[in-house]
Amino acid sequence: MQQFKGKGIGKGVAIGRIFFYDKGEEAVRRETIDSVDAEIERYEAAKAKATEQLQKLYDKALVEVGEENAAIFEVHQMMLEDEDYNDSISNIIKTEKVCAEYAVATTGDNFAEMFANMDDEYFKARSADVKDISERVVRVLSGRETTSDLEEPVILVAEDLAPSETVQFDKSKLLAFVTRLGSANSHTAILARMMSLPAIIGIDIDKSWNGKQAIVDGYKGTITIDPDDDYMKEMLLIRHRDEEHRKLLQQLKGKPSVTKSGRKIKLYANIGGVKDTGAALDNDAEGVGLFRSEFLYLESEDFPTEDTQFQAYKSVVQNMAGKQVVIRTLDLGADKQVGYFDLGDEDNPAMGYRAIRICLDRPEIFKTQLRAIYRASAYGKVAIMFPMIISLDEVLQCKKYVEEVKQELKAENIPYSEDVELGIMIETPAAAVISEYLAKEVDFFSIGTNDLTQYTLAIDRQNAKLESINDSHHPAVLELIRMTIENGHKGGAWVGICGELAADTSLTAKFIEYGVDELSVSPAFILPVRAEIVNTE
Amino acid sequence: MKSFNYVITDEVGIHARPAGQLAKMVKELTSKVTIEANGKSAEATKLMMVMALGVKKDAEVTVKVEGPDEDADVVKVEDFFKANF
Numbered sequence: 001m002q003q004f005k006g007k008g009i010g011k012g013v014a015i016g017r018i019f020f021y022d023k024g025e026e027a028v029r030r031e032t033i034d035s036v037d038a039e040i041e042r043y044e045a046a047k048a049k050a051t052e053q054l055q056k057l058y059d060k061a062l063v064e065v066g067e068e069n070a071a072i073f074e075v076h077q078m079m080l081e082d083e084d085y086n087d088s089i090s091n092i093i094k095t096e097k098v099c100a101e102y103a104v105a106t107t108g109d110n111f112a113e114m115f116a117n118m119d120d121e122y123f124k125a126r127s128a129d130v131k132d133i134s135e136r137v138v139r140v141l142s143g144r145e146t147t148s149d150l151e152e153p154v155i156l157v158a159e160d161l162a163p164s165e166t167v168q169f170d171k172s173k174l175l176a177f178v179t180r181l182g183s184a185n186s187h188t189a190i191l192a193r194m195m196s197l198p199a200i201i202g203i204d205i206d207k208s209w210n211g212k213q214a215i216v217d218g219y220k221g222t223i224t225i226d227p228d229d230d231y232m233k234e235m236l237l238i239r240h241r242d243e244e245h246r247k248l249l250q251q252l253k254g255k256p257s258v259t260k261s262g263r264k265i266k267l268y269a270n271i272g273g274v275k276d277t278g279a280a281l282d283n284d285a286e287g288v289g290l291f292r293s294e295f296l297y298l299e300s301e302d303f304p305t306e307d308t309q310f311q312a313y314k315s316v317v318q319n320m321a322g323k324q325v326v327i328r329t330l331d332l333g334a335d336k337q338v339g340y341f342d343l344g345d346e347d348n349p350a351m352g353y354r355a356i357r358i359c360l361d362r363p364e365i366f367k368t369q370l371r372a373i374y375r376a377s378a379y380g381k382v383a384i385m386f387p388m389i390i391s392l393d394e395v396l397q398c399k400k401y402v403e404e405v406k407q408e409l410k411a412e413n414i415p416y417s418e419d420v421e422l423g424i425m426i427e428t429p430a431a432a433v434i435s436e437y438l439a440k441e442v443d444f445f446s447i448g449t450n451d452l453t454q455y456t457l458a459i460d461r462q463n464a465k466l467e468s469i470n471d472s473h474h475p476a477v478l479e480l481i482r483m484t485i486e487n488g489h490k491g492g493a494w495v496g497i498c499g500e501l502a503a504d505t506s507l508t509a510k511f512i513e514y515g516v517d518e519l520s521v522s523p524a525f526i527l528p529v530r531a532e533i534v535n536t537e
Numbered sequence: 538m539k540s541f542n543y544v545i546t547d548e549v550g551i552h553a554r555p556a557g558q559l560a561k562m563v564k565e566l567t568s569k570v571t572i573e574a575n576g577k578s579a580e581a582t583k584l585m586m587v588m589a590l591g592v593k594k595d596a597e598v599t600v601k602v603e604g605p606d607e608d609a610d611v612v613k614v615e616d617f618f619k620a621n622f
Contacts, residue, residue: 071554072553074554074557075553075554075557078553078554078560078584079584082583083582084585114585115588118589119591120593123589
């Protein structure tokens, strides 16, 4: 048994025989020719044939992997039409009196090098496209067109794969891709992910592997040649788990999150930025229950402007297309520090100057954010949630600033929605204890179980030494959650949970029994939690 | 000669596919269309050269349109930029 490690670019486990794909590339020979015109004509004919092949590939890819990924073959056709590319080829044929193969290969190398030297990953990766179209024309010219006919599904091992090659293979015959070259941004990588195949790059491949039994672990980025029985058993188990998981996902997509007795639970996603909305929607989130706005502050070098924030909130709200988006106002301080805030050192930051405490102390920062959120509210269904609340007075202050911002926007004729729900995080024992009073002032609660556990048990969650006693299932924590849900309902507020416990499927039934209205979890946990909900009374 | 400035909003910048479509469209115009960015310039009909400008998101480009129908063509080209980049 031999194991090699590279970089996994497509997840999953594949077990099967290796097919070593050798392009059989002979070096292009520089041969002199007699008739320049005839050679240029040969090139034109080969180009026309290559274009025709690309059109067929485009049609095939369109069906198999969708328009967006098929587009590469349309781009290849366009590149083949490029004036400079074609001028370069005919010039080489004319001035050097050499064969078309040589002219195409040389031109291809020159253009590929130009792209390879660019400093942007996207443009760098175009180098492979130029090589790909040039090799295609050379193959047509030299009559070396071949497509491999595979007998059984295989693990495909190759030096590198051009996008056209990945599509040429019969998909049902492929288990995984393993290459020496390629990047996580390459089309091969994207296609591998689209086809949901495990794929690894950066492996020191060897021709002698051809026909050998192997296991590809796309999670760890390893390929194991001639695996022993123990390892085989282990990986079969993982592959089985993946298959079960996939089945679960497929069955639950599009299904409502309703218990057996007919109670509807809102199953929302936690997101940390605009880029996460794709994952939220892919996993069938019914809304966003926690949009952490910190990324706007963490990724910037100075206070993000109202417009910057507005654009980010608006994108998320629009992407979620009418589904509710709960935006949590700034939650910095403690473990999340930003230089330009100048927060200063603290002996006990978890209990220090953070979150709503900063906002109420520096209202100019707070109001900028509230204005941006209200402006975004005109584009969908927005809710606002305030973190780290400990008192009724804080809630009233927050509402006062909200009122001011609405009046300002109205005076400036800037559109916003009047139906923005206001809520608070319940993450301090203080808030949980007085939740009955707080509920009367807000539309909803969202229980932040990570901090609630930390403050209830007086255990610093960053301290590794305390991990063994840091029990988020502690009866005191669960009782505070139960009480908060009950008090919220008494005061007319709906109650959700957005901390890690929301994704803890061993507690889902208990939370439903407590009467929870919403659970907000990382996108990957949505379907597993839904599975739990539909199995609960 | 007509010209306009445009700030790229597309996440990837001036990338292959729309650049190819632009080249196709410009070939049917009578005007000569030049894109200037990062201190370099490229004719819009030349896909590879346009990509080699390496124009990314938030970069500003100047587009020059020159020819007998430049008044009408500049509108078409500007509309294309707004819709695709």
